[in-house]
Amino acid sequence: MSVIDCDYLPADKMVLPPELALLIMTKASAMAAAFEEQALDQLTKDARRALTQGAEPRRVIRDMRL
Known part of the structure; x- marks a missing residue:
């Protein structure tokens, strides 16, 4: 049992098969x-629209938190 006393935590650790872990990593990367x-x-x-509307580049940088 863990430090937290509860029944819903799994008693043993489940190990993912390497091929499943690789597929998960590939999907997450995509x-x-x-x-x-x-x-x-x-x-x-958004930057192009702001510049087209006459905003200064420094203002766009600040507003977009770049």
């Missing part, structure tokens, strides 16, 4: 890359 691409696209779009 998800992170997709999120990074979406974030880059959105930040670029």
Whole structure:
């Protein structure tokens, strides 16, 4: 039993098979890359819109916390 006395914690540790761990890592990496691409696209779009509306580049940098 752990330091916390509760019945819902597993009694023994489950070990993931290496091939499952590799698939999870691959999927997580692909998800992170997709999120990074979406974030880059959105930040670029927001910066361009602000500049088009006449904002100063320094203001855009500050507002976007870059």
